Amino acid sequence: MTHDVRTLDPDQLRSAHILFGSTIHRGPVDDEWWSRAATSYSPGRTVGIHDGGALVGTAMAFPSRLVVPGGGVLPMAAVTRVGVRADCTRRGLLSAMMRAQLDDVAARGEPVATLRASETRIYGRFGYGVATRGRDLRVRVGRPAWRPDAAQGGSVRLLDRDDIIPTLREVHEGIALTRAGSMTRQDSWWWGAIGRRVEDREPVIAAVHTGAHGDDGFAVAFRTDADSFSEQTLEVADLHAADMEATAGLWRFLLDIDLVSSVQAELRPLDEPLELLLSDPRACAVTGHHDETWLRLVDVPTALAARSYGAAEPVLLAVHDPLLEKNAGVYRIAGGGAERVAPLGSPMQPQLECDVAALAMAYLGDRSPSQLVATGWWRAHDGAAVHRADAAFTTSVTPWCGTHF
Ligand SMILES: CC(C)(COP(=O)(O)OP(=O)(O)OC[C@H]1O[C@@H](n2cnc3c(N)ncnc32)[C@H](O)[C@@H]1OP(=O)(O)O)[C@@H](O)C(=O)NCCC(=O)NCCS
Numbered sequence: 001m002t003h004d005v006r007t008l009d010p011d012q013l014r015s016a017h018i019l020f021g022s023t024i025h026r027g028p029v030d031d032e033w034w035s036r037a038a039t040s041y042s043p044g045r046t047v048g049i050h051d052g053g054a055l056v057g058t059a060m061a062f063p064s065r066l067v068v069p070g071g072g073v074l075p076m077a078a079v080t081r082v083g084v085r086a087d088c089t090r091r092g093l094l095s096a097m098m099r100a101q102l103d104d105v106a107a108r109g110e111p112v113a114t115l116r117a118s119e120t121r122i123y124g125r126f127g128y129g130v131a132t133r134g135r136d137l138r139v140r141v142g143r144p145a146w147r148p149d150a151a152q153g154g155s156v157r158l159l160d161r162d163d164i165i166p167t168l169r170e171v172h173e174g175i176a177l178t179r180a181g182s183m184t185r186q187d188s189w190w191w192g193a194i195g196r197r198v199e200d201r202e203p204v205i206a207a208v209h210t211g212a213h214g215d216d217g218f219a220v221a222f223r224t225d226a227d228s229f230s231e232q233t234l235e236v237a238d239l240h241a242a243d244m245e246a247t248a249g250l251w252r253f254l255l256d257i258d259l260v261s262s263v264q265a266e267l268r269p270l271d272e273p274l275e276l277l278l279s280d281p282r283a284c285a286v287t288g289h290h291d292e293t294w295l296r297l298v299d300v301p302t303a304l305a306a307r308s309y310g311a312a313e314p315v316l317l318a319v320h321d322p323l324l325e326k327n328a329g330v331y332r333i334a335g336g337g338a339e340r341v342a343p344l345g346s347p348m349q350p351q352l353e354c355d356v357a358a359l360a361m362a363y364l365g366d367r368s369p370s371q372l373v374a375t376g377w378w379r380a381h382d383g384a385a386v387h388r389a390d391a392a393f394t395t396s397v398t399p400w401c402g403t404h405f
Pocket residue numbers: 023024081082083084085088089090091092093094095096116117118119121122
């Protein structure tokens with residue numbers, strides 16, 4: 001069955017917003033809410049499918065930029081608000097929208113697309129793979145004495161409510177776009193994630209860390225609902241830090257606030273070593289692990305050429321991409337870079353082989369080629385090439401985004 005995927009006009013976006021909301025079990029929005037939410041839609045980037053005049057499927061994207069290993073920055077489509085009306089699911093509507101959207105992203109010259117997945121079984125078939133992950137932490141206050149050697153220095157200042165968004169936007173732009181996996185945020189993101197809660201007069205802690213070279217980190221935390229007066233819990237909504245001194249300074253600040261008995265945070269970087277800074281590492285409990293960024297390499301030659309590689313002898317990697325066949329081919333990857341050297345099926349025999357989703361799992365450095373070979377995501381025709389690929393793809397810093405959208 002074919003579906004007619006159309007780019008929605010501006011006057012259809014509110015219907016798309018309400019449709020998406022209904023698919024994640026949220027009610028319709030009022031005029032005031034819509035006047036703010038409307039600004040998060042980029043012109044010409046929302047698609048829809050109609051049935052009998054009613055909108056029954058939708059998906060959108062907004063332009064962003066993604067940091068790749070080595071510090072390069074690629075234009076990126078941030079895909080979100082994907083939903084199909086409950087009485088129209090499993091008829092191929094999402095598949096039709098995903099194909100149309102990938103073609104559109106490619107035509108716009110955005111080499112990568114990322115999204116956050118409501119369920120893990122949805123997006124792999126469209127070439128998306130998990131490229132960054134995070135862990136949830138809960139730290140009990142009272143027990144976390146800091147190790148004497150734990151990084152310290154700099155100062156922390158609390159922000160007035162009116163200053164929160166402008167200040168954090170500026171600090172984020174200054175520090176966050178260094179780690180592979182991080183992305184730029186649009187203004188509407190700040191309002192949707194933090195600004196609206198501040199406007200709603202929720203209790204908020206928003207603080208900036210200043211180190212030797214200026215502002216180098218920030219944290220935003222809200223109080224959770226299930227609190228007692230003397231044992232309140234803070235939920236970290238956003239925390240970015242340029243270095244270990246800023247990371248430690250912000251966590252110290254949060255954990256020292258009076259009448260707070262625990263601080264919790266979701267999707268923190270896998271390599272944020274909070275427990276190593278505490279004299280009792282068990283005071284920092286890891287309460288969950290989750291996938292964060294789902295990455296689609298839309299233009300594989302451009303994406304592979306954009307990142308840096310560790311010193312390694314060349315590896316020949318065959319990449320399959322049934323949806324965007326121009327990506328298929330044999331790529332030569334070495335310490336000096338990557339390029340396509342042959343089409344699939346040519347006499348040039350690849351040493352390793354994977355599909356585009358499994359390539360995304362290694363692209364930012366989250367998974368090593370040897371892990372992916374051992375678990376069947378990549379296939380190896382030459383065992384020695386696996387170690388060379390590990391050396392090429394390895395990154396010194398674990399990739400992480402820290403922007404939920
Ligand atoms: C997820 C969703 C968009 C899928 O839409 P859909 O139109 O049913 O998807 P399709 O019919 O194109 O499905 C394509 C394939 O993916 C599978 N699939 C789709 N959604 C799935 C899910 N949630 N769980 C398991 N499989 C799923 C289908 O079974 C189908 O497999 P097949 O080709 O082997 O038959 C829709 O179920 C939805 O709106 N869910 C609620 C909102 C949501 O989670 N949105 C995603 C936000 S990130």
